[in-house]
Amino acid sequence: MDTLLSLRVFAAVAEHKSFTAVADRFKLSSAMTTKHVQHVEARIGVRLLNRNNRNVSLTEAGARYLATVRPLLEGLTEAEAQLSESTLAARGTLKVSMPVWMANPSFGRIMAAYHAENPEVVLDFDLSSQKVNLVEEGIDLALRASPALDDGLIARKLAHVDFPLVAAPRFLDRFGRPATFDDLSGAPFLLYSPMATGGRIRFREYADLPDIHYKLVLQSGNETLIQIGAREGMGFAFLPYWLAADDLANGLLETVLPGQVWPKVPISAIYPDRSYLPAKVRSFLDFLAGPNGLGQEKLRE
Structure with missing residues (x-):
């Protein structure tokens, strides 16, 4: 059985919480979709999904495994697209952790402008001031306002914000x-x-x-x-x-x-160290750093 396809099927079932939807997407039978997930579980010797007639959910081990596998699959897809000289459109769910105060009209306008350019990306924002483990919690990137960041993080400064x-x-x-x-x-x-x-x-x-x-x-x-x-x-x-x-x-x-x-505090985007950033992440970072993003004049005092 194609292990790479099995991993992709598992990741899709975990995201969509449906074997039927994934079977249609991959043009597989429901039975074969189930076999692909079982193949992954058998390889690592751990149950990854809880499933019954109505619901599909990740086990604790499944959540950890998905957090590790998902960026690898996205990076592989991106690498394949680059090698074939094709353009990969930004798509999928983009999970972002950011401070509560960024839920404001100014950022709302940025969010809407990004969506207009990238309609296939589903935005999933976690508003919290708490530190998150990006890999374990399946977060694609975090936005943080801080004069200094912990060592070892991959960070890109995007703008500064005044605190009057x-x-x-x-x-x-x-x-x-x-x-x-x-x-x-x-x-x-x-x-x-x-x-x-x-x-x-x-x-x-x-x-x-x-x-x-x-x-x-x-x-x-x-x-x-x-x-x-x-x-x-x-x-x-x-x-x-x-x-x-x-x-x-x-x-x-x-x-x-x-x-x-x-005081002016820098806002940085923090993300895991990956050889290939998925198109959805790269497009969002580039948009935030661009003329219509966080540095635009109308966001400044």
Whole structure:
């Protein structure tokens, strides 16, 4: 039996959760589709799929095996296309891990523009601030905003995002509009949890910015919740400009110390070390780095 075909059949069944759909796709009988999956299971001596009359799902071992095999199959397909001098269209499910705050109108427009150019790619976004194991969790790439990344990761810097200090106009009417850093001493702040330490904000990467001593009123690992609290007049907050842009334009939020240059954090795409990036991954990376992606002027303050 063709082991490579068996691997492709297994990966397709795992993705579509259907033997029947995969049989039609590969022009196989249902019985032969089942035999291909059984061939893979027999080779490695582990049950990879749970199946009954209604459902197909990966076992724990199957999920780990798929995470390892899928990029190899995609790379092989890409290599074959390159050798035959053919063009491989971006298609399939693209799984991306990215921060919660990237669920905003600006990124939504980028997402729609990418889809218009690549209609055969299904976008699957996991919004989380937690670190993920790309291989074990089947993630194609992760977008992370951080001044520094862990060693050993393959990363491509795509853009920088401003984190201005903002507050609601009604809060500023009551508190006063700060003219200097000293005016922020002891002020109420809503902070991203990793920043809420020791009662002061330290700009480690920016030696020219003094520490800010604050009164904590809200902390969260979800920047969208901080945005909502700031909009409701609870205090000052540092927000990614892409998240705050519409609120600033509509007057729901106001920039504090507008002449001040606040931190800019690089956004990087992180992905496993592969000899061949699948077309869906490469096309998405190139789009994000291009003129209509993350670096476009209208996303900047």
